[in-house]
Amino acid sequence: MSDVKDIAVAGNPSPPPPEDGAENQKRRQILDGARQVFLAQGFDGASMGEIAKVAGVSKGTLYVYFDNKEKLFEALTIEEKSGLAEVLFKLDGEDPDVRAVLTKLGETYLRYMGRPDHVSSVRMVIGAAEKFPRLGQAFFDAGPRQGAARLKAYLDRQVEAGRLSIEDTGIAAQHFLDLCSSGTLRRLLFAVGDMPTEEEIGKNVENAIRVFFAAYGPRAS
Structure with missing residues (x-):
């Protein structure tokens, strides 16, 4: 039976796991094992059997929590990326030093983007x-x-406060992130060169800030 096909027992889908603390811990155990297998073998190379082995659970237990490999990968992705967004993009909209806020964000963002596990x-x-x-x-x-x-919401507040002049903050948010990662993520995806050094990260973000404020800085009175 394929790992990417829904698993049914006696014609009935597996029941959802209970939501108590022990079951949540088991789910965490499965996700941790799945992360190791996916990163080592890729999505196509990973199997539910190998994930169960690395996670230290039976294959039957694994299917109680996740019907198939696709749903397991999706759950892992949503949990990890949502949590990351909350940590990386925790921005204080009332901080008047926009350059400092964006510089810190850009450097943290670029450090994460260059991590081998993220790539x-x-x-x-x-x-x-x-x-x-x-x-x-x-x-x-x-x-x-x-x-x-999250960055758009921060930029909205800066526009309201007159610290930036932006017509479309959604586009501006994407511009800033793309400027920060410019020339870095693409080469890493093709396995060209090493992770960016702190000096390279600083230079990339410095250039991103300069271009961003040239386009979106506050208008002269």
Whole structure:
């Protein structure tokens, strides 16, 4: 039976797991094991049997929590990327030093984007998205879209306060993130060169800030 097909026992779908603390801990155990297997073998190379083995659970227990490999990968993606967006894009809209706020965000963002495990995740999702578009959508919605939405909300507040002049803060948010990662993520996806150094990160973000404020800085009185 294929790992990407729904599993049914005696014609009935597996029941959902209970929601008590022990069951949540078991789910966490499964997700941790799945992360190891997906990163090591990619989506296509991973199997539910191997995930169960690494997670230290039976294959039957694994299927109680996740019907198939696609749903397991989707759950892992949503949990990790949503949590990451909350941490990376925790922005104080009342801080008047916009340059400092965006510089800190840009540097933290670029450090994460250059991590080998993140690059591997992006490659894996790209490889699986053609066959399973839902995986690409889940990754995009939980990570890039959430982060850009949080940055947009911050930029909205800065426009209201007169600290920035932006017509479309959604586009501006994406511009800033793209400027920060310019020339870095693309080469890493193709396994060209090493992770960016702190000096390279600082220079990239410095250039991003300069271009961003040239386009969106406050208008002269």
